[in-house]
Amino acid sequence: xxxxxxxxxxxxxxxxxxxxxxxxxxxxxxxxxxxxxxxxxxxxxxxxxxxxxxxxxxxxxxxxxxxxxxxxxxxxxxxxxxxxxxxxxxxxxxxxxxxxxxxxxxxxxxxxxxxxxxxxxxxxxxxxxxxxxxxxxxxxxxxxxxxxxxxxxxxxxxxxxxxxxxxxxxxxxxxxxxxxxxxxxxxxxxxxxxxxxxxxxxxxxxxxxxxxxxxxxxxxxxxxxxxxxxxxxxxxxxxxxxxxxxxxxxxxxxxxxxxxxxxxxxxxxxxxxxxxxxxxxxxxxxxxxxxxxxxxxxxxxxx
Ligand code: TIH
Ligand code: FE2
Numbered sequence: 001x002x003x004x005x006x007x008x009x010x011x012x013x014x015x016x017x018x019x020x021x022x023x024x025x026x027x028x029x030x031x032x033x034x035x036x037x038x039x040x041x042x043x044x045x046x047x048x049x050x051x052x053x054x055x056x057x058x059x060x061x062x063x064x065x066x067x068x069x070x071x072x073x074x075x076x077x078x079x080x081x082x083x084x085x086x087x088x089x090x091x092x093x094x095x096x097x098x099x100x101x102x103x104x105x106x107x108x109x110x111x112x113x114x115x116x117x118x119x120x121x122x123x124x125x126x127x128x129x130x131x132x133x134x135x136x137x138x139x140x141x142x143x144x145x146x147x148x149x150x151x152x153x154x155x156x157x158x159x160x161x162x163x164x165x166x167x168x169x170x171x172x173x174x175x176x177x178x179x180x181x182x183x184x185x186x187x188x189x190x191x192x193x194x195x196x197x198x199x200x201x202x203x204x205x206x207x208x209x210x211x212x213x214x215x216x217x218x219x220x221x222x223x224x225x226x227x228x229x230x231x232x233x234x235x236x237x238x239x240x241x242x243x244x245x246x247x248x249x250x251x252x253x254x255x256x257x258x259x260x261x262x263x264x265x266x267x268x269x270x271x272x273x274x275x276x277x278x279x280x281x282x283x284x285x286x287x288x289x290x291x292x293x294x295x296x297x298x299x300x301x302x303x
Pocket of ligand 2: 223
């Protein structure tokens with residue numbers, strides 16, 4: 001898996017990076033990293049041929065999508081809807097004590113129910129009305145340059161396939177449950193939506209090294225950020241909010257390894273990202289969204 005990602009990155013970096021002028025200059029299908037059709041050995045669907053076929057079918061639909069057209073509709077199976085319902089049920093039990101207030105507020109807007117997996121098109125329309133963001137479907141983990149650049153144009157790439165049913169409480173790659181329950185609610189919050197765009201704007205002209213740093217900043221805020229609230233540490237990162245297992249780990253270290261919390265300083269070297277070894281060992285703790293935004297702005301200005 002490491003080898004595949006490294007060679008794919010090397011190929012991509014050889015090409016001259018042209019600064020995109022609009023979302024039309026960014027491809028959603030040319031640079032998908034890792035977890036290809038064959039998946040990786042530690043992926044829970046690695047031995048499941050049916051699962052891989054289904055995941056590729058849904059991924060290929062995404063590749064056909066053109067900006068401005070409605071997102072292709074996926075008819076989810078009863079089994080996929082059951083996985084969604086189970087995740088939703090478990091998370092709604094944990095969110096009141098583990099999720100930040102702003103997430104709990106925006107979550108209310110969507111009326112998610114266990115027996116219907118929402119379609120990305122209707123969610124994209126809600127975001128467009130609230131904050132001017134749109135969703136674009138994608139076949140898998142997109143190269144960070146394309147992924148971050150698209151955020152400059154208020155576009156969030158979302159996978160459409162459902163995680164493997166054997167491990168619903170944690171998946172090593174994004175899936176539609178992660179996108180919907182992790183990212184979508186907070187993208188309807190104007191202050192948060194602007195903060196995400198900030199990272200995207202900073203990425204447009206970033207050097208290779210700055211791009212890696214911005215990817216880490218994205219990772220430790222939008223994916224795994226935590227915030228201080230009156231009654232303790234709460235999650236705002238989507239990787240936390242969509243994973244029952246990781247949310248529990250964040251507060252109780254129930255798997256036997258208590259995580260570390262650190263203040264976020266965008267000017268300091270950030271730890272390597274780990275897509276592979278399960279839960280994060282370290283989370284960055286922020287005061288509030290405006291604090292994150294001003295820190296990111298200061299860093300972006302220095303580029
Ligand atoms: N681990 C998350 C989940 O189980 O929902 C998904 C991911 C977040 C970030 C990378 S993969
Ligand atoms: Fe994500």
